[in-house]
Amino acid sequence: MEEGPDEGAVGAASANEASETIPSDTSSGTLTSQQLAAIEDEEVLNKLLDKAVDFDERRMIRAALRDLLKKKREKREKERGSRQDDLRQQALSKAGTGRMGMNRGQTSNHQPKSHMHSQFPASTTSSLSKTTSSMANPAIATAHQSSPVTAAPNMKNVKQMLLDWCRAKTEPYEGVEIHNFSSSWSDGIAFCALVHRFFPDAFEYSILNPNARKDNFELAFSTAERLADCPPLLDVEDLLRMREPDWKCVYTYIQEFYRCLVEKGLVKTKKKL
Numbered sequence: 001m002e003e004g005p006d007e008g009a010v011g012a013a014s015a016n017e018a019s020e021t022i023p024s025d026t027s028s029g030t031l032t033s034q035q036l037a038a039i040e041d042e043e044v045l046n047k048l049l050d051k052a053v054d055f056d057e058r059r060m061i062r063a064a065l066r067d068l069l070k071k072k073r074e075k076r077e078k079e080r081g082s083r084q085d086d087l088r089q090q091a092l093s094k095a096g097t098g099r100m101g102m103n104r105g106q107t108s109n110h111q112p113k114s115h116m117h118s119q120f121p122a123s124t125t126s127s128l129s130k131t132t133s134s135m136a137n138p139a140i141a142t143a144h145q146s147s148p149v150t151a152a153p154n155m156k157n158v159k160q161m162l163l164d165w166c167r168a169k170t171e172p173y174e175g176v177e178i179h180n181f182s183s184s185w186s187d188g189i190a191f192c193a194l195v196h197r198f199f200p201d202a203f204e205y206s207i208l209n210p211n212a213r214k215d216n217f218e219l220a221f222s223t224a225e226r227l228a229d230c231p232p233l234l235d236v237e238d239l240l241r242m243r244e245p246d247w248k249c250v251y252t253y254i255q256e257f258y259r260c261l262v263e264k265g266l267v268k269t270k271k272k273l
Contacts, residue, residue, distance in 0.1 A: 188216025
């Protein structure tokens with residue numbers, strides 16, 4: 001583990017920086033609402049509130065503090081909304097690309113048989129000739145079959161890897177059995193277990209009720225958003241309307257949660273899911 005700077009030195013530097021942010025005329029008690037509105041450091045406003053003795057001044061500082069917290073909250077919501085829009089656009093783009101590929105495949109399947117051979121490149125025609133020859137010669141066919149072929153990872157493999165990861169992380173938790181990305185997540189307990197595995201101090205897992213589906217969903221998604229910066233891509237009301245959630249929606253959310261954990265250094269991996 002790398003050594004960081006001295007904690008006391010960091011605290012002293014933060015205090016000096018905060019004191020330099022306070023307007024120079026605050027000691028005389030002449031703070032104005034414009035001066036308070038210009039302060040964007042919550043810690044500075046809290047220190048001013050502690051020092052203030054005049055009722056009207058304390059009221060103005062509290063108002064400035066509320067406005068600052070409101071601005072920060074609106075900024076976070078705007079950033080979260082923008083991030084969710086980007087994720088939706090990416091999902092739509094991937095879906096559109098997949099449909100185009102399917103259409104091209106269907107078009108090529110409907111081509112007349114008389115033209116199929118002429119549209120193959122020379123290398124493909126050569127391969128077909130070799131295949132035909134190997135069928136006539138069993139020795140050649142055996143040689144072709146014995147040559148090793150390395151298959152590239154596909155979506156099915158990645159999906160299974162992510163499912164195995166979820167199963168391994170939630171294995172110690174009672175009441176959780178993950179077999180798929182649909183029915184295994186229907187009561188929200190699996191979501192809670194997965195989040196609790198990485199943030200065990202966030203809530204008490206042992207008191208959760210599998211019948212309280214709404215509470216479980218809201219607890220898991222809000223905790224993941226607060227501690228892992230994972231956007232709530234799943235809508236709780238939609239999940240409650242379905243007996244079993246759509247596996248594609250659950251799979252997408254788990255992918256995003258995994259990515260957020262990797263970004264925070266809580267999961268170390270060589271491959272992106």
